[in-house]
Amino acid sequence: MSAQTHIVSEERLLDFLYGELPATAAAEISEHVKTCPQCTATLEGYRSTRRVMRQLPPEVDAPPARVTDALLAEARKAAAARAQPGLLDRVYEWLRGGPARFLLTPTFAVAGALALVVGGSYLVLSYAPRGELTRPAATPAPEAAPAFAPAPVALAPAPAGAPVTAVPMPALGSPPETGTYKPGAGFAAEPAMPAAEERERFAVLNKRMKAAVREEPATLDEAKESAARARSELEGKRKAAEMRRLAGGGGDMAASTGLDSSAGVGVGGAVGRDIGGSGSLGVASSASRGSGPASPSAPSGAISLHAFAEQPKPAAEGLESSKLNVDLREKDAEKSVDVVLAAPPRPAPAAAAPPPVPTEVASEEKKPGFFDSFGALFRSPERQSGGQVARGDRPAESPSASPAPPPPPPAAPADASESTSYAAAKQAPSAKNEAASTRAQAEQKQAPAFEPLYARAEAARRAGRLEEAARLYREAYVAAPDHARAPWALAGEIECLAALGRLADADESNAVLNARYPKAAESIGAADRALRMNRAKARVMPDAAQPAAPASIEEQSH
Amino acid sequence: VQTEQPDDTLMRRFREGDAPAFEVLLKRHQRAVFSFIVRMVGDRTRAEDLLQETFLRVIRGAAEWEQKAKFTTWLYTIARNICVDAMRRESFRKADSLDRVAPSDGDPDGAPVGDAMAGAAVGADRAAYNARVRPALEQALQRLPAEQREVFVLREYSGAPFKEIAEMTGVPENTVKSRMRYALEGLRKALEAMGITGDMADDDEVAAAAVRTVGG
Secondary structure, rough: OOOOOOOHHHHHHHHHOOOOOOHHHHHHHHHHHHHHHHHHHHHHHHHHOOOOHOOOOOOOOOHHHHHHHHHHHHHHHHHHHHHHHOHHHHHHHHHHHHHHHHHOHHHHHHHHHHEEEEEEEEHHHOOOOOOOOOOOOOHHHHHHHHOOOOOOOOOOOOOOOOOOOOOOOOOOOOOOOOOOOOOEEOOOOOOOOOHHHHHHHHHHHHHHHHHHHHOOOOHHHHHHHHHHHHHHHHHHHHHHHHHHHHHHHHHHHHHHHHOOOEEEEEOOOHHHHOOOOOOOHHHHHHHHHOOOOOOOOOOOOOOOOHHHHOOOOOOOOOOOOOOOEEEOOOOOOOEEEEEEEEOOOOOOOOOOOOOOOOOOHHHHOOOOOOHHHHHHHHOOOHHHOOOOOOOOOHHOOOOOOOOOOOOOOOOOOOOOOHHHHHHHHHHHHOOHHHHHHHHHHHHHHHHHHHHHHHHHHHHHHHHOOOHHHHHHHHHHHHOOOOOOOOHHHHHHHHHHHHHHOHHHHHHHHHHHHHHHHHOHHHHHHHHHHHHHHHHHHHHOOOHHHOOOOHHHHHHOOO | OOOHHHHHHHHHHOOOOOHHHHHHHHHHHHHHHHHHHHHOOOOHHHHHHHHHHHHHHHHHHHHHHOOOOHHHHHHHHHEEEHHHHHHHHHHOOOOHHHHHHHHHHOOOOOHHHHHHHOOOOOOOOOHHHHHHHHHHHHHHHHHHOHHHHHHHHHHHHOOHHHHHHHHHHOOHHHHHHHHHHHHHHHHHHHHHOOOOOHHHHHHHHHHHHHHHHOOO
């Protein structure tokens, strides 16, 4: 056969040789080979080689048994693991083989990622406390700005020389300190006053508050100046404290840090939001508030824990321990969230204040952190027991050890969020500290009216008397609207109202809070959280928004 | 009953936690895969390790295994990749020259295999023939380039069609056939150099040659 007519390639000959051609094609090749010496020679060469190589057996001797045994043992282990797949494995298997297989395609992966980004951004923007995203959390100046001129309202004036107490406040949206919180049933509240009377008093207070709010700040410049002053003050303290901590005195700071960082809140489920992430803000807020007016010499300036990543946690000299322990049940946090909040040992500020309730958290008072231990290595005994309050140096503040309230601060009223660990920084004279001192003295004038009311509100709240607590918070605010913690008083009132299911009243107070303290990001955020949570609760369980009768609450708590 | 089940069914069962299914698969395929590996790396001890590695990958990859291709295609792909990696990592012992193979088998004169074959005594039986020729064939195979050797072994001994070999090796089918062609050519030359021809390799021809030798 000539080259022109030789149409069979060698690859095709191989197919023919190994029988991989269909019958008709094989017949064609066979006919061709008979008439084509070139293909015949090629094919014969292949066949000859194959004949020789086929002298080798297709398979060698079997591998030794130890290889097989080892493989079987491994297979058994793997099979046992697969027989009980974990949740993730099952989900993965379902995604791979189930109807949602398309979800694993790149297109849907990209779409899913985009949806997550957009959704996450929306959640962050919608759930973050107002002002949180627009101003640094470490700028508490607005709350301390005394630029407003409130209406002179004096309700339940505090006795002169009333002790300044460290009043830790539970997280907003959280139940009272003891007992079991059943989302479906509200808090175990026992109103100290009839609801109608409470509402009436609130109505009066609302009117006064609105009148006060209408009196807007004197001037914008004044407000700005005040904010800048507070900011610089805070920055100076923070730096000084940081330097102390780095120099080995961090133990003081850590010791005086009022909140164990292990505190966490997880509320999700029906609320539709996990506060674990941004929810730490809620804890931080409560910690900030709970730190109480610790240092007698602390100037004003609502140092917030809100940005505890940036600034040292405010001290809580009066706050021995505070921990919010939320047991998030499976699936639905709304169904059963057990909350236990330790009442910190503190001097009883008023007759209404109940004794602190011992809880499991008491044993976790101020666990030594790394800096505690590290700093303790370098601190001299004198320093440890010196002017600064170290851990364990405050037995007198324990109600059990010293029921009588401590003497009032000699120089300046305590501030809720001021840390005693800052005292060393304050001892060094500086312009900033002097300014802070001036501010603190100015605020001291309002403290006698504010502090007792606030303390009573806290006590009532801890005791579960939310109606009374809300009223006292309101009175505290009205008595001293310029006080650094006045926004917190409002926020506390909002929280109590929200927990009682009085969402309309809470909204009203929230409006006041927003209008009066537009820059009190932490307070506003905390109030917002309380409102959101209770609204969600009301949506999911309409009955939960109503305060339950004590009897039923008691039943449920059991 | 289990041994009659197809590979895919057994693999699916193993993926769901049925260890005996894997045992069936192992017994069904380990010897063939082991043969492939031995012929690829030319070292039985090393091949045992590689066989173990191959089936370990099967065990660990069972969760990801999908019935997109034949189980054997997947299995030989794993084995082939492991062999390629092993050959890249290590410098395997090259086959000695055929002139040195014969003495190692006990022939003191060191005659080439072909000569020994041609001069096989009247009483030469099949076992003696195999004992002499098989090492030579193994060595001829080892002299092939790896890419030709794997194609030849897979097609000739494992029985994989060219299309599946293309899947296993990740090259086009025509490339596989080209490599097969080169492998056959290379083997023919190597065998001719050893004095082994297809006629001699054939049982009948060998017998006839033996008869001629005796009669001559």
